[in-house]
Amino acid sequence: MAAPRVTMEVGNDGVAIITLINPPVNALAIPIVAGLKDKFEEATSRDDVKAIVLTGNGGRFSGGFDINVFQKVHGAGDVSLMPDVSVELVVNLIEDCKKPIVAAVEGLALGGGLELAMGCHARIAAPKTQLGLPELTLGVIPGFGGTQRLPRLVGLSKAIEMMLLSKSITSEEGWKLGLIDAVVTSEELLKVSRLWALDIAARRKPWIRSLHRTDKLGSLSEAREVLKLARLQAKKTAPNMPQHQACLDVIEEGIVHGGYSGVLKEAKVFKELVMLDTSRGLVHVFFAQRATSKVPNVTDIGLKPRGVRKVAVIGGGLMGSGIATAHILNNIYVVLKEVNSEYLLKGIKTIEANVRGLVTRGKLTQDKANNALKMLKGVLDYSEFKDVDMVIEAVIESVPLKQKIFSELEKACPPHCILATNTSTIDLNIVGEKTSSQDRIIGAHFFSLMLSSSDGGIFNPAHVMPLLEIVRTERTSAQVILDLMTVGKIIKKVPVVVGNCTGFAVNRAFFPYSQSARLLVSLGVDVFRIDSAIRSFGLPIGPFQLLDLAGYGVAAATSKEFDKAFPDRSFQSPLVDLLLKSGRNGKANGKGLYTYEKGSKPKPDPSVLPIIEECRRLSNIMPGGKVPISVTEKEIVEMILFPVVNESCRVLEEGIVVRASDLDVASVLGMSFPSYRGGIVFWADVVGANYVYTSLKKWSQLYGNFFKPSRFLEERATKGIPLSAPVSSSSTSRARL
Numbered sequence: 001m002a003a004p005r006v007t008m009e010v011g012n013d014g015v016a017i018i019t020l021i022n023p024p025v026n027a028l029a030i031p032i033v034a035g036l037k038d039k040f041e042e043a044t045s046r047d048d049v050k051a052i053v054l055t056g057n058g059g060r061f062s063g064g065f066d067i068n069v070f071q072k073v074h075g076a077g078d079v080s081l082m083p084d085v086s087v088e089l090v091v092n093l094i095e096d097c098k099k100p101i102v103a104a105v106e107g108l109a110l111g112g113g114l115e116l117a118m119g120c121h122a123r124i125a126a127p128k129t130q131l132g133l134p135e136l137t138l139g140v141i142p143g144f145g146g147t148q149r150l151p152r153l154v155g156l157s158k159a160i161e162m163m164l165l166s167k168s169i170t171s172e173e174g175w176k177l178g179l180i181d182a183v184v185t186s187e188e189l190l191k192v193s194r195l196w197a198l199d200i201a202a203r204r205k206p207w208i209r210s211l212h213r214t215d216k217l218g219s220l221s222e223a224r225e226v227l228k229l230a231r232l233q234a235k236k237t238a239p240n241m242p243q244h245q246a247c248l249d250v251i252e253e254g255i256v257h258g259g260y261s262g263v264l265k266e267a268k269v270f271k272e273l274v275m276l277d278t279s280r281g282l283v284h285v286f287f288a289q290r291a292t293s294k295v296p297n298v299t300d301i302g303l304k305p306r307g308v309r310k311v312a313v314i315g316g317g318l319m320g321s322g323i324a325t326a327h328i329l330n331n332i333y334v335v336l337k338e339v340n341s342e343y344l345l346k347g348i349k350t351i352e353a354n355v356r357g358l359v360t361r362g363k364l365t366q367d368k369a370n371n372a373l374k375m376l377k378g379v380l381d382y383s384e385f386k387d388v389d390m391v392i393e394a395v396i397e398s399v400p401l402k403q404k405i406f407s408e409l410e411k412a413c414p415p416h417c418i419l420a421t422n423t424s425t426i427d428l429n430i431v432g433e434k435t436s437s438q439d440r441i442i443g444a445h446f447f448s449l450m451l452s453s454s455d456g457g458i459f460n461p462a463h464v465m466p467l468l469e470i471v472r473t474e475r476t477s478a479q480v481i482l483d484l485m486t487v488g489k490i491i492k493k494v495p496v497v498v499g500n501c502t503g504f505a506v507n508r509a510f511f512p513y514s515q516s517a518r519l520l521v522s523l524g525v526d527v528f529r530i531d532s533a534i535r536s537f538g539l540p541i542g543p544f545q546l547l548d549l550a551g552y553g554v555a556a557a558t559s560k561e562f563d564k565a566f567p568d569r570s571f572q573s574p575l576v577d578l579l580l581k582s583g584r585n586g587k588a589n590g591k592g593l594y595t596y597e598k599g600s601k602p603k604p605d606p607s608v609l610p611i612i613e614e615c616r617r618l619s620n621i622m623p624g625g626k627v628p629i630s631v632t633e634k635e636i637v638e639m640i641l642f643p644v645v646n647e648s649c650r651v652l653e654e655g656i657v658v659r660a661s662d663l664d665v666a667s668v669l670g671m672s673f674p675s676y677r678g679g680i681v682f683w684a685d686v687v688g689a690n691y692v693y694t695s696l697k698k699w700s701q702l703y704g705n706f707f708k709p710s711r712f713l714e715e716r717a718t719k720g721i722p723l724s725a726p727v728s729s730s731s732t733s734r735a736r737l
């Protein structure tokens with residue numbers, strides 16, 4: 001790939017076109033920043049240049065400052081690696097330039113990209129250009145003056161919304177708000193921008209320096225009121241993320257003391273934030289998520305994805321209907337098959353409700369909803385399967401039933417058709433045992449539970465949850481994996497390719513999560529204190545609220561699977577059976593460990609305490625038989641999450657994931673592990689493998705095998721190797737990939 005560079009061409013009209021060239025998104029890498037400084041200096045000093053247009057090559061203005069530099073700063077612990085862009089380039093060379101500068105914006109202008117454009121004296125954009133300041137998702141704030149110029153261009157409330165929610169807008173919306181001066185076709189973009197720049201030079205159009213404006217800020221007292229509300233909101237929605245309050249503080253500085261003062265404070269706070277663990281974690285997740293698209297021997301062997309236009313979904317239950325919804329929303333024709341018309345109707349109604357729900361929440365237009373529903377057809381037999389490109393089976397977890405379906409599918413579907421199962425536990429080799437199509441059998445494991453504390457946990461179906469685990473066996477073909485990865489992206493999921501084992505990557509790594517919580521209860525720790533400690537750590541709800549939400553039947557069935565698969569390290573708690581026996585089934589029947597009333601947050605149910613006492617009596621593991629252990633909040637978190645780290649180590653050692661960062665992404669998207677902690681393995685490395693190991697070793701001596709450190713953890717901890725360091729092929733004992 002050619003080195004990043006900035007070019008300048010001066011036309012006969014006296015307009016210098018300065019172009020960013022750094023594919024694929026023209027990120028503002030260090031050489032680009034240096035190149036911009038050079039070209040603006042040159043254009044300013046040349047007599048034949050009357051005006052300047054700044055643009056990006058290849059249809060994309062800029063995706064912002066080069067995030068790789070953040071990683072370098074994190075690695076070296078040296079913030080001086082960040083160049084001075086805000087004052088030296090944006091204020092001195094662009095905004096205060098004595099020649100007018102127009103930004104010609106197309107495709108996207110994000111983060112530092114939009115900030116450069118806002119430093120220019122006008123902005124002309126092509127239709128549907130994406131404009132936003134998403135820096136907070138990386139743990140920092142806009143650092144090239146965005147916190148000051150955006151409020152001055154679009155008003156305070158809108159700017160806060162765009163920055164705190166990292167919400168981008170289109171150029172059309174930007175034009176209505178005053179961020180964009182004109183929206184013109186892509187073909188006309190440069191021509192109009194040149195003329196606009198000349199018009200400014202000739203004073204036919206206003207020469208506006210955004211930082212000097214105050215007309216959209218409102219009065220000081222109004223601004224303070226808006227900031228106060230935003231602070232309260234951020235405290236609720238982003239309690240562990242310092243960049244939100246910091247962003248509001250910096251905005252306030254500019255309102256009270258003027259834009260330039262705000263720019264200086266912004267630069268100082270930016271440098272503080274970029275050094276925090278929050279930024280390290282979020283930047284790691286940014287790259288980790290992109291790395292999931294690179295699967296050795298699948299995406300690097302020259303294969304081209306085959307189109308998937310028609311998909312059959314078998315089973316219209318909650319999972320099946322969520323999966324069907326995800327496809328029709330993205331223009332893929334779906335045939336939904338059920339065993340009788342009653343179930344079929346129910347499935348179709350759920351899909352309709354899913355789609356309508358998106359319209360109600362303003363996430364989909366009525367037109368798009370109608371079009372999506374036209375892509376759905378319900379059937380009771382296989383006659384429509386003769387031209388499907390993929391089938392996703394989503395029936396109950398029964399081996400004989402799945403085997404029967406797969407041998408029928410082999411006859412009903414064309415030979416190229418991908419045969420996928422949504423099983424969350426059953427070995428894929430067993431599912432496909434009765435077929436001779438092992439090369440096209442694959443797991444499409446959708447997730448269906450989003451953990452939200454606002455209403456005691458919101459059930460989010462498969463079309464909303466972002467993770468798709470793609471499970472391959474030793475025999476699944478690379479083409480089939482690539483095809484499913486491609487469909488996954490089309491239906492807006494993050495596909496993570498994993499190997500075949502009980503629970504695959506996410507459920508396998510997190511099986512000790514609920515078990516350790518129950519073990520702590522048996523050791524005498526209060527259920528509600530455990531939930532609260534886990535929430536403070538950053539998961540949206542605690543393990544017992546999750547238990548209530550999932551339902552006890554599901555919990556009992558899943559526990560059995562793990563007891564069977566990992567008997568050496570499974571803790572069998574009597575809690576769920578006791579709860580079931582007492583007629584409780586969590587949120588589903590309104591009787592759980594919490595009480596549920598419509599419209600209010602769930603409250604701990606005191607009447608459950610005798611059941612918990614009985615559970616402790618039956619487990620009989622408290623020291624001395626009846627003395628509850630005494631633990632701090634930090635120890636609660638560690639005793640619950642270190643066993644997850646331990647199991648993650650086995651997942652890494654067995655090669656269930658391609659790389660450690662895939663497990664990070666999967667833990668964030670599948671389990672709502674806090675993204676600002678970088679995912680489960682990244683977090684463990686921050687805490688330190690040796691600390692995790694010695695803690696687990698101590699607890700295993702006190703409380704048994706459940707905590708026993710795995711061989712992989714022991715080896716890494718004692719040799720001082722990070723858990724995320726690649727697993728060498730020789731040490732991968734039972735590689736599944």
Ligand SMILES: C[C@H](O)CC(=O)SCCNC(=O)CCNC(=O)[C@H](O)C(C)(C)COP(=O)(O)OP(=O)(O)OC[C@H]1O[C@@H](n2cnc3c(N)ncnc32)[C@H](O)[C@@H]1OP(=O)(O)O
Pocket residue numbers: 024025027028063064065066067068108110111112113115134135138141142143144146287290291
């Ligand atoms: C001081 C300043 O205020 C600080 C900043 O500007 S911080 C940066 C702010 N900008 C952002 O957060 C935008 C981040 N990027 C994105 O959201 C998306 O990449 C995008 C919307 C620009 C494009 O999305 P999409 O087309 O799906 O492509 P995507 O796969 O994400 O990215 C393509 C490649 O560009 C890279 N890339 C994207 N934005 C980048 C950036 N700002 N810096 C470095 N690399 C970037 C990606 O890592 C990926 O690399 P790879 O091919 O080697 O994996």
